[in-house]
Amino acid sequence: MLESSLRIGAIAGIRIGVHYTWFIVFLLLSSVLAAYFRETHPEWSGVAVVLTALVTTLMYFVSIVLHELGHSLVAIARGVQVRAITLFIFGGIAQTEKDADTAATEFYIAIAGPLVSFLLAGLFYLLKLGFVSYSTIATEAFNWLATINLVLAVFNLIPGFPLDGGRVFRALVWRFTGDAAKGMQWAVLGGKLVAYGLMLIGALVGLQPGMLFNGIWLIGIGWFLFAAAEGSRRAYFSSQLAAHVLVGDVMQKQVPTVTTDMSILHWIDTQMLLTGQRFALVTEGGQIVGLITLNDAIQCPRAQWADTPVCEVMTTFERLYTVKPANSVLEVMEIMREQNINQVPVMDEATVIGWIDREHVLKILQLHSAIGR
Template structure:
């Protein structure tokens, strides 16, 4: 997630904190210092309440981290790759790079988070009962942690995707129907419905004398709506590109430039005449790297005639490359997750094509206009007869 910084590693999983989390840390500390602790632990100074609020906010986010670690460790036990955990304004997110392979795997991966939150809440409440007679700061902190974690567990069980409850619902529908795509459509539809209810609730709160609470509820609804729509769009991609490989979508004749020409020649003979923003760079028959407008702008103009492209380009080891046999569903996840507009397609260290976001979008538009629900695989295409070849199509520029 952009705007995050790494704070450490747990069980081989990188832990990041987004700067938006710092905002909620300040707001939560102030809210606890002005509301919860003066009533739960009266007679103390403002400084004491601020310190207790800060400690409680940190402990709550430790609880959120444990919640996300539960998701991540269960996912890893199923053989799924877990990249990192990010704490941000709405709590936390585990960056799990693949979807579960079975409905049971989805169920256990989703349900473990709320179970951990409810368990932490129950344990905190048990210790509160033991310490409640003392009317101490510790008792006030424990009661807050108990209430917050129980509410967190219950909230996450709401059956609205992408909340954990939505994923549990998806797993159940998947198990009943045997169709993960149908399960995703059902879960994301209900997720959008829940999001609209939060937004409506926020509007009612705003005009009922609770503007801050209304804005917060509306913000949560907007976040859930955006996430549900994103997942639904990804499910559409999965359906359209089922069993489709990169070789079927790539441009097999990408624009390339030699590594040994000067930046001046690159600009005069390639970028300006053809309106390019970037080009793949070749060293003989081998892909060497990528050159972009941004790379060129970093070099003073008077040095362009003497500077070879190979000195300025991004080398191939710094690029994301894919093979022609890779599945388009996995590659789209890579393009979206890394915010990459084009990917070189390489086989045996040789460039065989380029896959661009524009080409994928055009393919989706054409299929939507034709009413096609799924891209045909090579085998399906061959079984239905040869396709007409169009000789007047020009190769797409990189």
């Protein structure tokens, strides 16, 4: 999601971005609010209705950013770095570098968001009271914002992962059982039950006259929660497994090599397309001097592949990230994610003895998971 989002700023070093789906929900919510204000206040001008709807919608998403910022600032204070906050069609998400390492940290991070929403609900309610004698427009906007923030806080406290309440539930189970995995299992189960409930309610609502859109929206939220819960479960247990699997156990030992003077086209035609291996170590005089990958190759215009040696586009050995056989697979996967790379050479002392490929490792982890080992 981060890769396909548009950066709009940063707060406390945290990137704030919007996914393209956010523009869809912004227009939909603005239209719904405009229709609501037009129906409840026919005396308002068309310009007043549209501007109030747009500003109120914008303030709603500011509220969501503040909700996620609550999570993020507590996470940073507890030693969990936050890469970005991204707005998308179903709300917002804070993207952290790692999971909480204690039940207490999980609890404090999870509860911070709803607390911010409760505070915002109270603030907007006070603003509503302050403007009630001066501006009907401001009063209506603040009333809606107070209500929606209260709903957001309460909804997020439902004990189903990945809702905040699910994370609180996970933290409590983790705290009282001492088992983080059990906490995750129970929280994900809660999340799936909530998702099924929302989809069922959405189907029933959609059957009512004039409620089709509302029903579809609830079904969409339910589907998203189910997919997020299952995806979180798989990611969590994969990372737990990866922490106990060593690089030396899953590395591929046959390391493809090319010489520095080989052209990009020759490498692709005689090695990559025949073996499916999208990288090779580059050697000169028997010494490894770099790494060539498909991503490196496509940076060069295709018309120049035949005349361009791999050494001109390779990553030099000094710039390579390498790992040791005793490193855990989890460590390697984190390096790959942080550096946006897919292959890492495995070194024993000063010798390359194998390599790790992201796709290959994921397949191995899936097999381990399938057989329960």
